[in-house]
Amino acid sequence: MCFSKSSTHGGNIYEVSREFVVKEKDIVDFSANINPLGLSPLAKKNVVERLSLQRNYPDPDYLELRRAISGYLNVPLNDIIVGNGATELIYLFFRSLKPSSVLIPIPTFSEYERAARLAGCKTRHFLLEERDDFRLSSNKLIRNLEGVEAVVLCNPNNPTGTVLPKQEIKEIAHFCKERNILMLIDEAFVEFVDDESYAAAVGLLGEFKNMIVIRAFTKFFGIPGMRLGYGITKSVKIKEAIQSFKEPWSVNGLAAAAGIAALGDEEYIKKSKSIISVERKYLLEELSKFSWLKPFSTCANFILVKILDKEISSSALRQKLIPFGVLIRDASNFLGLNNSFFRVAVRDREDNDKLILALKKCRGA
Amino acid sequence: MCFSKSSTHGGNIYEVSREFVVKEKDIVDFSANINPLGLSPLAKKNVVERLSLQRNYPDPDYLELRRAISGYLNVPLNDIIVGNGATELIYLFFRSLKPSSVLIPIPTFSEYERAARLAGCKTRHFLLEERDDFRLSSNKLIRNLEGVEAVVLCNPNNPTGTVLPKQEIKEIAHFCKERNILMLIDEAFVEFVDDESYAAAVGLLGEFKNMIVIRAFTKFFGIPGMRLGYGITKSVKIKEAIQSFKEPWSVNGLAAAAGIAALGDEEYIKKSKSIISVERKYLLEELSKFSWLKPFSTCANFILVKILDKEISSSALRQKLIPFGVLIRDASNFLGLNNSFFRVAVRDREDNDKLILALKKCRGA
Numbered sequence: 001m002c003f004s005k006s007s008t009h010g011g012n013i014y015e016v017s018r019e020f021v022v023k024e025k026d027i028v029d030f031s032a033n034i035n036p037l038g039l040s041p042l043a044k045k046n047v048v049e050r051l052s053l054q055r056n057y058p059d060p061d062y063l064e065l066r067r068a069i070s071g072y073l074n075v076p077l078n079d080i081i082v083g084n085g086a087t088e089l090i091y092l093f094f095r096s097l098k099p100s101s102v103l104i105p106i107p108t109f110s111e112y113e114r115a116a117r118l119a120g121c122k123t124r125h126f127l128l129e130e131r132d133d134f135r136l137s138s139n140k141l142i143r144n145l146e147g148v149e150a151v152v153l154c155n156p157n158n159p160t161g162t163v164l165p166k167q168e169i170k171e172i173a174h175f176c177k178e179r180n181i182l183m184l185i186d187e188a189f190v191e192f193v194d195d196e197s198y199a200a201a202v203g204l205l206g207e208f209k210n211m212i213v214i215r216a217f218t219k220f221f222g223i224p225g226m227r228l229g230y231g232i233t234k235s236v237k238i239k240e241a242i243q244s245f246k247e248p249w250s251v252n253g254l255a256a257a258a259g260i261a262a263l264g265d266e267e268y269i270k271k272s273k274s275i276i277s278v279e280r281k282y283l284l285e286e287l288s289k290f291s292w293l294k295p296f297s298t299c300a301n302f303i304l305v306k307i308l309d310k311e312i313s314s315s316a317l318r319q320k321l322i323p324f325g326v327l328i329r330d331a332s333n334f335l336g337l338n339n340s341f342f343r344v345a346v347r348d349r350e351d352n353d354k355l356i357l358a359l360k361k362c363r364g365a
Numbered sequence: 366m367c368f369s370k371s372s373t374h375g376g377n378i379y380e381v382s383r384e385f386v387v388k389e390k391d392i393v394d395f396s397a398n399i400n401p402l403g404l405s406p407l408a409k410k411n412v413v414e415r416l417s418l419q420r421n422y423p424d425p426d427y428l429e430l431r432r433a434i435s436g437y438l439n440v441p442l443n444d445i446i447v448g449n450g451a452t453e454l455i456y457l458f459f460r461s462l463k464p465s466s467v468l469i470p471i472p473t474f475s476e477y478e479r480a481a482r483l484a485g486c487k488t489r490h491f492l493l494e495e496r497d498d499f500r501l502s503s504n505k506l507i508r509n510l511e512g513v514e515a516v517v518l519c520n521p522n523n524p525t526g527t528v529l530p531k532q533e534i535k536e537i538a539h540f541c542k543e544r545n546i547l548m549l550i551d552e553a554f555v556e557f558v559d560d561e562s563y564a565a566a567v568g569l570l571g572e573f574k575n576m577i578v579i580r581a582f583t584k585f586f587g588i589p590g591m592r593l594g595y596g597i598t599k600s601v602k603i604k605e606a607i608q609s610f611k612e613p614w615s616v617n618g619l620a621a622a623a624g625i626a627a628l629g630d631e632e633y634i635k636k637s638k639s640i641i642s643v644e645r646k647y648l649l650e651e652l653s654k655f656s657w658l659k660p661f662s663t664c665a666n667f668i669l670v671k672i673l674d675k676e677i678s679s680s681a682l683r684q685k686l687i688p689f690g691v692l693i694r695d696a697s698n699f700l701g702l703n704n705s706f707f708r709v710a711v712r713d714r715e716d717n718d719k720l721i722l723a724l725k726k727c728r729g730a
Contacts, residue, residue: 039416061380
């Protein structure tokens with residue numbers, strides 16, 4: 001027993017580099033779904049400029065950061081709360097609102113489950129089926145909502161890449177509104193969707209006060225190391241609950257500096273959307289050429305892949321690829337998946353080709 | 366009702382600058398107790414060097430950082446847990462161990478109270494008396510421990526600056542061990558004590574397994590904006606509880622980078638200890654010269670001061686000093702104090718002289 005806890009998530013290049021005695025920089029990380037452009041140049045500049053200011057505590061109200069988000073999404077300042085990554089807000093949602101039960105469509109990001117359980121909230125699962133390409137049907141979901149006090153929608157969903165149109169979210173929201181069911185919509189990957197407005201639920205907040213939309217800088221703005229997320233809601237109940245449980249200064253000043261500048265970096269935003277759109281298509285096509293692989297179509301910056309050859313497991317494939325300098329996400333520990341599934345991030349052309357080559361070398365087309 | 370929440374702590378230069386329409390950089394902040402040297406040069410360098418690495422998630426095990434702490438304090442790696450500031454660990458202590466009641470000597474840092482209450486833990490107060498110069502007597506404290514499940518010791522104590530010798534902590538620890546009372550010892554300011562070993566409880570951890578020592582980079586290493594703290598314990602129970610409630614990647618990668626480098630910056634550490642030792646003495650002497658002020662002796666990098674003139678309150682004095690570019694901490698909202706008390710940080714000579722001059726100008730000697 002020790003304080004160390006290996007992550008069950010993607011992105012743990014440290015463990016891999018320790019285990020395989022390779023340098024972290026020599027591993028191309030397809031296991032975490034991060035913008036391949038890295039930090040925005042304006043964000044980088046602002047962080048360096050504000051380094052000396054870290055001798056002060058962060059503004060406990062994070063006004064400048066919240067103003068930047070307010071401008072970026074055209075939402076009122078007072079509807080925005082910032083967090084130490086989206087993770088902090090997910091945990092705060094369950095800890096402060098204490099729903100007795102929550103419906104979670106699976107497979108999905110595992111922290112909803114953990115956050116709910118730690119807050120004493122019972123979890124009920126709604127299985128997204130492989131035969132439906134893991135697509136969520138709002139009608140089916142609604143039939144399973146009876147009796148729960150909250151529902152989580154990850155949109156686009158991790159690890160499946162499927163997206164629920166705003167129209168269907170609205171149908172679910174109507175049902176939830178009538179029955180006072182809280183809705184947590186995690187849009188950590190929504191900026192990667194080609195037509196963002198097709199999915200983004202921010203526009204629904206005015207009509208549905210039982211809803212919080214959570215977003216992250218982590219993925220699209222490429223700063224998982226710096227920890228920055230935010231939530232938007234018009235619900236006084238949700239605002240007051242989260243605020244009363246929030247720890248002071250949870251967002252560090254450098255992440256705030258990066259976020260403020262990144263939201264204004266229009267060139268970076270445009271370039272990021274474009275590279276993911278092009279490379280997602282390319283990587284999907286290339287992966288489809290392997291007879292032993294089945295990639296699922298995706299709206300996000302990652303692709304879920306099924307290994308059709310029963311002789312090879314996702315964990316074995318992950319191990320096999322590491323010596324080629326490629327780290328994939330073994331997706332077998334997602335509830336609702338098994339050891340035939342892995343997930344890869346969409347990266348830039350050079351990296352994506354490295355993945356395709358490694359897959360060819362380790363197993364053949 | 367909005368998501369904004371003004372801090373009741375020191376260090377909120379943002380609110381002051383908004384209220385008084387002055388620039389943040391034009392205010393000398395005596396309200397937060399931060400090393401006047403600012404960031405260590407080695408820390409600053411390491412942060413800039415590792416900026417690009419923030420495109421990766423932090424190592425969930427924070428091995429490099431924990432190794433650095435392990436070397437700094439000569440404690441085993443597996444006894445160390447890192448946090449998003451000491452604050453995260455204080456909240457985790459109560460949330461995960463769920464003591465039904467805690468004894469808190471007051472006046473002290475207010476987050477123990479809030480963290481306990483949010484976890485459903487009843488708080489009992491032990492009043493440090495002004496007539497004892499707010500010194501804690503271990504015998505008196507022990508007589509008040511009967512029936513509680515936890516006790517918090519802030520050592521040196523904020524805002525009084527008093528320090529409890531290790532020998533007296535040991536007496537309390539013996540009593541707590543027999544009765545299975547958990548001990549949280551917050552040493553956020555211990556590195557400012559001239560003879561650190563006189564106070565530091567790390568050496569007691571082997572004998573007393575019911576104890577966790579929490580430390581921070583915030584104050585001594587001057588990075589409140591970056592959020593970095595850690596806890597040390599040999600208790601399997603405490604380790605397992607905290608680990609099971611801890612959110613993933615709570616420490617951001619740049620804070621980790623700063624921490625790793627700062628612990629190795631021996632010149633900065635030496636210089637910091639020296640400047641605080643000299644300036645604490647100087648500021649105490651200068652403050653003693655005011656007939657209407659009574660500064661209390663202190664072992665930390667801040668001084669609690671009583672206003673002897675009943676005509677002037679701490680909040681009024683704070684307001685009066687702002688136009689002189691000086692921000693003090695109105696200490697009236699500390700449980701156990703009243704509006705005759707304020708607190709000032711020990712800063713460098715130039716700043717300290719600015720405080721003295723402002724006090725003279727606003728009221729006379």
